[in-house]
Amino acid sequence: xxxxxxxxxxxxxxxxxxxxxxxxxxxxxxxxxxxxxxxxxxxxxxxxxxxxxxxxxxxxxxxxxxxxxxxxxxxxxxxxxxxxxxxxxxxxxxxxxxxxxxxxxxxxxxxxxxxxxxxxxxxxxxxxxxxxxxxxxxxxxxxxxxxxxxxxxxxxxxxxxxxxxxxxxxxxxxxxxxxxxxxxxxxxxxxxxxxxxxxxxxxxxxxxxxxxxxxxxxxxxxxxxxxxxxxxxxxxxxxxxxxxxxxxxxxxxxx
Amino acid sequence: xxxxxxxxxxxxxxxxxxxxxxxxxxxxxxxxxxxxxxxxxxxxxxxxxxxxxxxxxxxxxxxxxxxxxxxxxxxxxxxxxxxxxxxxxxxxxxxxxxxxxxxxxxxxxxxxxxxxxxxxxxxxxxxxxxxxxxxxxxxxxxxxxxxxxxxxxxxxxxxxxxxxxxxxxxxxxxxxxxxxxxxxxxxxxxxxxxxxxxxxxxxxxxxxxxxxxxxxxxxxxxxxxxxxxxxxxxx
Numbered sequence: 001x002x003x004x005x006x007x008x009x010x011x012x013x014x015x016x017x018x019x020x021x022x023x024x025x026x027x028x029x030x031x032x033x034x035x036x037x038x039x040x041x042x043x044x045x046x047x048x049x050x051x052x053x054x055x056x057x058x059x060x061x062x063x064x065x066x067x068x069x070x071x072x073x074x075x076x077x078x079x080x081x082x083x084x085x086x087x088x089x090x091x092x093x094x095x096x097x098x099x100x101x102x103x104x105x106x107x108x109x110x111x112x113x114x115x116x117x118x119x120x121x122x123x124x125x126x127x128x129x130x131x132x133x134x135x136x137x138x139x140x141x142x143x144x145x146x147x148x149x150x151x152x153x154x155x156x157x158x159x160x161x162x163x164x165x166x167x168x169x170x171x172x173x174x175x176x177x178x179x180x181x182x183x184x185x186x187x188x189x190x191x192x193x194x195x196x197x198x199x200x201x202x203x204x205x206x207x208x209x210x211x212x213x214x215x216x217x218x219x220x221x222x223x224x225x226x227x228x229x230x231x232x233x234x235x236x237x238x239x240x241x242x243x244x245x246x247x248x249x250x251x252x253x254x255x
Numbered sequence: 256x257x258x259x260x261x262x263x264x265x266x267x268x269x270x271x272x273x274x275x276x277x278x279x280x281x282x283x284x285x286x287x288x289x290x291x292x293x294x295x296x297x298x299x300x301x302x303x304x305x306x307x308x309x310x311x312x313x314x315x316x317x318x319x320x321x322x323x324x325x326x327x328x329x330x331x332x333x334x335x336x337x338x339x340x341x342x343x344x345x346x347x348x349x350x351x352x353x354x355x356x357x358x359x360x361x362x363x364x365x366x367x368x369x370x371x372x373x374x375x376x377x378x379x380x381x382x383x384x385x386x387x388x389x390x391x392x393x394x395x396x397x398x399x400x401x402x403x404x405x406x407x408x409x410x411x412x413x414x415x416x417x418x419x420x421x422x423x424x425x426x427x428x429x430x431x432x433x434x435x436x437x438x439x440x441x442x443x444x445x446x447x448x449x450x451x452x453x454x455x456x457x458x459x460x461x462x463x464x465x466x467x468x469x470x471x472x473x474x475x476x477x478x479x480x481x482x483x484x485x486x487x488x489x490x
Contacts (some may be wrong), residue, residue: 011366018352018363025354025395090349095367096326096341249329252322253270 067184142210152237200228339418347408
């Protein structure tokens with residue numbers, strides 16, 4: 001086989017570049033949109049929720065912004081990757097190439113956004129909280145888990161969406177509920193202990209909390225939630241890759 | 256040295272018929288899928304350098320066979336072995352992004368066809384030259400006429416350095432001038448030990464290019480032999 005890992009990376013880079021160029025073509029603000037969007041969300045949610053909060057959270061706007069960046073990366077990647085195979089049917093019908101690059105290129109382009117936004121967030125944060133070595137370690141773990149989970153789940157949903165177009169709608173509906181099931185606008189500390197086990201089933205809990213620990217010095221997730229979440233993340237990643245690989249051979253028959 | 260370019264063993268391809276986009280509900284309500292067998296027990300060995308024409312009426316499985324050789328779809332049963340770089344001229348315009356420039360699209364399309372980035376950089380000039388795009392190469396693809404896009408697609412495909420070239424009808428692209436240029440290029444490529452599989456209804460052209468003919472009917476091979484066998488089946 002002529003195509004090695006090198007070719008795969010080159011293809012992924014060009015596909016990612018395509019994603020980015022196509023997205024910002026003919027926009028005035030261009031890259032600025034990636035900041036404006038979470039900033040608006042942060043201002044509105046922060047303003048409204050400050051009415052409800054019993055005790056004000058420390059640096060609530062920064063806290064919100066951290067969670068929103070992670071969440072926006074995740075939800076945007078998933079919403080765009082899920083129907084991606086169907087959208088790119090002309091590519092599938094044209095040649096044999098690793099089909100995985102289609103959803104992964106979407107995630108890669110969003111990851112670049114996340115990096116830029118994250119750096120912009122960290123500049124003011126350094127004045128609030130000094131970042132320690134441990135913070136950086138957990139920032140890294142958070143990124144790895146986030147990326148794994150996003151890729152794994154996107155592979156799963158994009159492969160299933162080829163046969164069952166309902167998956168797109170299911171994902172859209174799920175994401176709305178999921179947002180409130182993740183400690184983004186609230187802190188996990190307000191969740192009563194007897195309900196903690198519920199969050200074991202939401203892998204985004206640990207991921208968001210790792211980032212909140214690294215950037216905001218909020219507490220780390222409890223061990224049981226952490227283990228449960230990571231177990232789900234790994235299972236979904238493996239399942240997603242296997243199902244995608246198996247289904248990708250016959251994508252052409254369904255689109 | 257191995258002299259086999261393509262080997263198909265006991266290929267069977269089955270499609271389940273979907274009348275509308277399948278939904279989850281439908282899947283559970285009607286579990287008995289209607290099936291359609293597109294290819295049935297196909298055995299075909301193509302040696303390196305052979306030029307094969309595949310003929311047969313519509314719906315006989317020609318395109319499916321080509322897709323299986325190209326690896327675009329997998330057979331339901333049987334094994335496919337291919338050697339060398341396969342380039343299919345199945346859908347020339349596919350894979351172009353309308354918002355990107357022609358230049359960027361050469362890279363996108365070339366990589367999809369299995370070329371390396373360095374290789375594309377080296378051949379880029381020759382591709383643009385061949386497609387006759389010149390000053391428009393920096394313009395976004397949506398400004399191209401369909402002829403220009405087809406020419407560019409063709410130019411990229413033949414520069415991909417194929418060992419096995421697959422054609423599906425798309426033998427004539429562009430105006431007379433370009434057709435002449437492209438058939439000259441194809442003939443030059445054929446002089447090198449290039450394996451070619453052509454699916455077409457243009458018999459005169461195929462008779463000129465191919466030395467072996469496979470006749471498909473209802474998903475099975477009806478006959479396989481030199482040009483002389485064609486007349487027996489009325490081609």
